[in-house]
Structure formats: structure tokens, C-alpha cells
Amino acid sequence: MQISPLRRFISLTVTLILVYPVAILAQNAAPKPGSRRxxxxxxxAAHQHLMSPAGVALLPPxxxxxxxxxxxxxxxxxxxxxxxxxxxxxxxxxTEDAIIQELQEGRWQKGRDKIDSFLGFMEKNLRYVPSAYSADGSTGWIAGTIREGTSTEETLNFVLGLRKRAGGAWQIASEVFTVIPPRPYGKPVLADQLVEELDDAGIQRGVVLSTAYWxxxxxxxxxxxxxxExxxxxxxxxxxxxxxxxxxLVAFCGVSPLADYGPAEIARCAKIPQVKGIKTHFANARVDLRNPDHIARLRRFFRAAxxxxxxxVVHARTRGEFVPELARIALDSVFSVAPDIPIQIAHMGSTAGKPDENTKVFADAIAAKDPRAKNLYFDITQTVLTDGSQTSEQLAQIAAALRRIGLERIFFGTDMTLPGNNPPPREHWKAVRRLPLTDAELRVLASNVPPYMK
Ligand SMILES: [Zn+2]
Known part of the structure; x- marks a missing residue:
């Protein structure tokens, strides 16, 4: 949810009314003082990223x-x-029966009294900048963006639905807003920021995975x-x-898994003392695990490592449908050529928030003492969602998947901190603490140090 852009458009009075009860709830739910948990x-924190100025420039708005x-x-x-x-x-x-979308809760308000009451809370000096319109007979619309004062920054989108009165004047019959969130990769994230965030969470060390594979x-x-280059x-x-x-901090070089230059970059990185491994990303490179050429390239990559x-550290999930058959190909045909190195499967090998049938392929191999799974590890980056939206059944399923794999193979991590999008490590750990693991189990997870850091 994006609160901050709303706060800029609606007076704080409204915001505080809504936020205050939430703050009280959060306090009640917090562990009692002295709780060991x-x-x-x-x-x-074994899955962190920084954002370079070159990375910001690579992803323009x-x-x-x-x-x-x-x-x-x-x-x-x-x-x-x-x-x-x-x-x-x-x-x-x-119009008398006009509707407007109230911004804070996103609900419709109908009629002039309610519209007046809502508009009383909006900021003054908003500029409506039109990008498209249509007017045909007695109906029309205008769409565009809203900016504050003389700022060129677009913060909201609007659409006005219009109706023409019998007398000939246009009126607004409906108004909708959507919030334009802050650009997720809009500014550099430096090591200073990451270390401050680790300090804030009480975490000693971090694994910085370069996003050079982008x-x-x-x-x-x-x-x-x-x-x-x-x-x-x-x-x-x-x-x-x-x-x-x-x-x-330690570093992982980022290398695209299909690139011709992959093995050379891996060999170059191996000579840099701060570098403990390679981060790669199947979805980012559009890997197709059913394509024999891709398999040959992936094998070359893992052999080089x-x-x-x-x-x-591999983001093994490919684009589109990732089915157990593909996880099996990764295990059988790709990871198998790298038997001597730790392979850390990012995000539990699944979609955010759900260890799934693919995670199970890896977990089954570990449970069966399959030699190809001997050096497999997992990070729970974004597995437990910080917004509290997962049900207790879902949290129990995650806990069961972690137990099946063995908690000594699970590393904590949080990905890149993005304003309004992905909170810093402290918030992620709070979420992980909610898993129905015993204190002893949670302690195992918390005290894991990946083998490449020893
Ligand atoms: Zn990541």
C-alpha cells in the first residue's frame, strides 16, 4: 500500500484517524517485554542488493x-x-448524482454533499493536466495526471466522466484517481544504507548480490x-x-546465466577476494529449461562456478508457468554439474509467499538423500510477506516446508529495500518471527551462516 503519496494529497487529520487504531493493534500484538523470541x-542477511547509479539509468521511468x-x-x-x-x-x-472515488479507502462517494466533504480534505493547488479526452454529443471524458503547484512530478492519475446538461454546460459525473507509486528503482542504494538497515535489525553480516545480470x-x-563490459x-x-x-559485507558477482561471456566473468570474479559467489537469474535472462541450447549454456555456467x-545464488523460477517438471530439469541437468559448491535457491524456488510444488521437488531430493541435493540451500527472501496478508494455514505450510528441508539449510534474506514496496530487513524478520516455528527452530534459522561465508 502507498500511504505517502496519499498523505500529500489529503490532510493529515483523515490519515491520523485511520492510522491510530492500527498503531494500537500493533502494540497489542507485539511480544511481551522479556520474551526470548x-x-x-x-x-x-543472505540475499541483499544495492542499486548503482548505472542501474538507475538502465531502468528509466x-x-x-x-x-x-x-x-x-x-x-x-x-x-x-x-x-x-x-x-x-x-x-x-x-452532477447531482455524481460519484467520486475517495482516495484513502478507495470507495465511491455519491452526491454533492459527500463530494464536498471529501474535497474539503484534498490539498489545494493541484493541477489537472489532460493527456486524452473525448466529447461526443452529451457524454465525454478527460484523462490525465495531477501535479502539485508548479511541480512537474505526476503523483495521481485521474479520469473524469462528463455529461452535458440540457442547457449546454458540461458537468462532472464521475471522478476516479489512481496513485502513481514512487519509482521502485528510482535512486541508488549504497552500502552505507544497507549497513544502517542491518544495524537497525541487529544483523551482523550481509550478502550483497550484484544485479549485474540485468x-x-x-x-x-x-x-x-x-x-x-x-x-x-x-x-x-x-x-x-x-x-x-x-x-x-561480502559480494556475489551478478552474471547472466546464458551469456557467452558468463564463464570468463565468473573466472574474473573468482580472483576478487571480496567475492564469495555468483548470483544469477533465470527469469531475467528468459531461460527456457526445455531448450537444449539453454541447458548447454546453463551447464557451462554452473561448471564454471x-x-x-x-x-x-540462483533465482531458478523461470518466466511464465514454473512447474515441477522444470524444477526437476534444473536439479537433474543443471545443478548436477556443480557438485562441489553451495547452491542457494532464492525465494525458496517458488513464487513470493508460497513454497509450492517446485520447492517440494528440491525438498524431496533432500529428504531422499539424493547426492545432487547435498549442497542445496534456500533463502526465504520474501517468502513470509511483510503485509500480514498470509493466513495462518499458509504460514503453517511454509513452516512445514522449512522443516522438511531442514532448518539448517534455510537462510534469511530480504532483497532490495524499495520505498513503499519492499521494507528493510527489520520488518522482514518481524514477519518471519510470526511463522509457527518453535523458538528453538527459529534460533536454528537465525544462527545459520552460509558455508561460503565461513
Ligand atoms: Zn533478489
Whole structure:
């Protein structure tokens, strides 16, 4: 949920009324002082990322649509609409039975009294910038974005539904808003920030996984030479960041699993003392585990990691449908060529929040003492959701999956902290503590140190 953009548009009075009871609930649910469970804290956060300036530039925001100029009568209507934000009454600007989407709870409000009451809480000085419109006979609409004062930043989208009165004047019959969330990858995340977040959570050490494999994502269309160079530069940036905190952080190079330059970059990274492994991402590279050429490339990649004694953290889930058959291919045909190195399966090998049939393929292999699973580990990055939306049955299923694999093979991790999107490690650990594991089990998970850090 995005609270902050709303707060900018609705006066704090409304926000506080809604937030206060939640704060009281949260306090009641907190562990009692002196509870040992609250004192259990992970030693290591084993799936963290930074964000480089080059990464920010690689993912530019969607550019705004061009502004359209409206026919004078619609332009006038929009200017009248701007004036009543924070300053009702609206008079006959809206139709008598108009509906407006209240922003805080997203519910419809119907009729002029309710619209006036809602608009009284909106900020003044909002600019409605039209991007598209249509007016045909007695109906029409205007769509666009809302900005504050002279700012060019677009914070809300709006659509106004219009109706023309018998007398000829246009009125607003409906108004909808959607919040434009902050850009998830909009600014750099440096090692300083990560260490501060680890401190805040009481976590001693972090594993920083370079996202250099992004430069191998085919959607960017880099040539092999460009991809190789940009991957190297990004990995070196990550290593330089990690080097500021030698007692706290280790690095994993990021390498696209299909790239021609993969094995050379793995060999290069193996010579960098701060680098303990390689992070790779099947979905990002559009890996198809049924494609023999991809399998050959993946085997070459994992063999290179094995030959260079570097652990691998793998986002094994591919794009689209990831079915147990594919997890089995990964285990049988890919991981099997790297028997000597730890392989950490990111996100439990599943979709966020659900260890599933794919996780079970790996868990079955471990339970059967399959030699190919000897060095398999898992991170629970984003497995327990921080928004509390998982039911107690779902949390029990996660706990059961962790027990089946063995808690000594499970590492804590949280991915990149993104404002309004992915909270810092402290919040993630609070969520993990809610799993129905015993204190002793939770302590095992918390005290795990991945083999590549020993
Ligand atoms: Zn990640």
C-alpha cells in the first residue's frame, strides 16, 4: 500500500484517524517485554542488493504522455475542478448524482454533499493536466495526471466522466484517481544504507548480490561485448561498495546465466577476494529449461562456478508457468554439474509467499538423500510477506516446508529495500518471527551462516 503519496494529497487529520487504531493493534500484538523470541535475530542477511547509479539509468521511468489542449469549454471545466480541491462547495460543477472515488479507502462517494466533504480534505493547488479526452454529443471524458503547484512530478492519475446538461454546460459525473507509486528503482542504494538497515535489525553480516545480470536481460538488446563490459563495471561497483565494510559485507558477482561471456566473468570474479559467489537469474535472462541450447549454456555456467569454487545464488523460477517438471530439469541437468559448491535457491524456488510444488521437488531430493541435493540451500527472501496478508494455514505450510528441508539449510534474506514496496530487513524478520516455528527452530534459522561465508 502507498500511504505517502496519499498523505500529500489529503490532510493529515483523515490519515491520523485511520492510522491510530492500527498503531494500537500493533502494540497489542507485539511480544511481551522479556520474551526470548523477540531477542532471536539472524546473524546473516543472505540475499541483499544495492542499486548503482548505472542501474538507475538502465531502468528509466515511463515518460509522461504529452499534454493535449482541450476545447475551451472542457478546459474551463478542468480549471473549475482545480479550484475546488481543498475549497468546496462545488456548486453545480458535479452532477447531482455524481460519484467520486475517495482516495484513502478507495470507495465511491455519491452526491454533492459527500463530494464536498471529501474535497474539503484534498490539498489545494493541484493541477489537472489532460493527456486524452473525448466529447461526443452529451457524454465525454478527460484523462490525465495531477501535479502539485508548479511541480512537474505526476503523483495521481485521474479520469473524469462528463455529461452535458440540457442547457449546454458540461458537468462532472464521475471522478476516479489512481496513485502513481514512487519509482521502485528510482535512486541508488549504497552500502552505507544497507549497513544502517542491518544495524537497525541487529544483523551482523550481509550478502550483497550484484544485479549485474540485468545487463544480460535480452530486452536491453546489448551486444555480447557491451553486455560483458557493463556486467564487469557493475560487478566492480558492487565490490567497491562492499569493500567499505569488510567485516560486515561480502559480494556475489551478478552474471547472466546464458551469456557467452558468463564463464570468463565468473573466472574474473573468482580472483576478487571480496567475492564469495555468483548470483544469477533465470527469469531475467528468459531461460527456457526445455531448450537444449539453454541447458548447454546453463551447464557451462554452473561448471564454471564449480571449477572456480564459487557458490551460486540462483533465482531458478523461470518466466511464465514454473512447474515441477522444470524444477526437476534444473536439479537433474543443471545443478548436477556443480557438485562441489553451495547452491542457494532464492525465494525458496517458488513464487513470493508460497513454497509450492517446485520447492517440494528440491525438498524431496533432500529428504531422499539424493547426492545432487547435498549442497542445496534456500533463502526465504520474501517468502513470509511483510503485509500480514498470509493466513495462518499458509504460514503453517511454509513452516512445514522449512522443516522438511531442514532448518539448517534455510537462510534469511530480504532483497532490495524499495520505498513503499519492499521494507528493510527489520520488518522482514518481524514477519518471519510470526511463522509457527518453535523458538528453538527459529534460533536454528537465525544462527545459520552460509558455508561460503565461513
Ligand atoms: Zn533478489
Amino acid at each position: 523477540a531477542d532471536i535475530v539472524p546473524l546473516v 515511463e515518460p509522461p504522455l504529452a499534454t493535449v489542449s482541450l476545447p475551451p469549454e472542457l478546459d474551463q471545466l478542468l480549471r473549475r475542478r482545480e479550484k475546488v480541491s481543498g475549497a468546496p462547495p462545488t456548486g453545480d460543477l458535479f 545487463w544480460g536481460d535480452p530486452r536491453h538488446g546489448f551486444s555480447t561485448a557491451e553486455g560483458a 557493463k556486467t564487469r563495471i557493475e560487478n566492480d561497483w558492487t565490490v567497491a561498495q562492499v569493500s567499505k565494510y569488510p567485516d560486515r 564449480n571449477d572456480n569454487h564459487l557458490a551460486v
